Amino acid sequence: MNPLIAIHNGLFRWVENLLEPWFLPTLARFTFAATLLIYFWNSALLKLGDGILGIVKPSVGAYAQIFPKKMEAVTYDVTQLGWFEWAVVVAGTWAEFILPALIVLGLFTRLSAIGMIGFVVVQSLTDLYGHGGIEHPETVGAWFDRLPDGAILDQRLFWITVLAILVVKGAGPLSLDRLWLERRDAEM
Secondary structure, three states: OHHHHHHHHHHHHHHHHHHOOOHHHHHHHHHHHHHHHHHHHHHHHHHOOOOHHHHOOOOHHHHHHHOHHHHHHOOOOHHHOOHHHHHHHHHHHHHHHHHHHHHHHOOOHHHHHHHHHHHHHHHHHHHHHHOOHHHOHHHHOOOOOOOOOOOOHHHHHHHHHHHHHHHHHOOOOOOHHHHHHHHHHHHO
16 A cells, blocks of 8 residues: 555655646636636626726716616716715726736736736625525525536635635746746846
8 A cells, every 4th residue: 555655645746746836826827818808898887887988987877887886876967976886886996907807918817817806706705695696596696506507605615716726836847937037036
């Protein structure tokens, strides 16, 4: 049995040494780009208002998506909302463009991943309580059950796991963060 354990340990020590510095952060950024980048950018595009000022004058749909109950209470009249709601909608829209781009480029990756984790948590709470998802167990899902398709608990745990890898490991060697660090170290 000891020779088998030695082979196992030797093989996986070699694999770990080979892959450790670059594999997980690169895979996490690729996974994010392949599955979530366009999702978040499309969501942000839907929040833009008309014309060039649409980035600071969000659409009615943006307010309805982020503040569904408030919008319903004011019969979807954005002028009845205050500066706080405007600031949250604009910041959320910008975050959906900027944070995913930074993650894919590997620039300020750890901070961007932390920001995206916060964004996903707020998005999930809005989906559950603002849009009534909490009333639909199949949407919420449940951990440790036989079904892996709950849109909130199951899917978003995978999203946060990918982002947590980036928080812990950084962007990896194929990133602007790494280029920036190497350039800074060369100047010192």
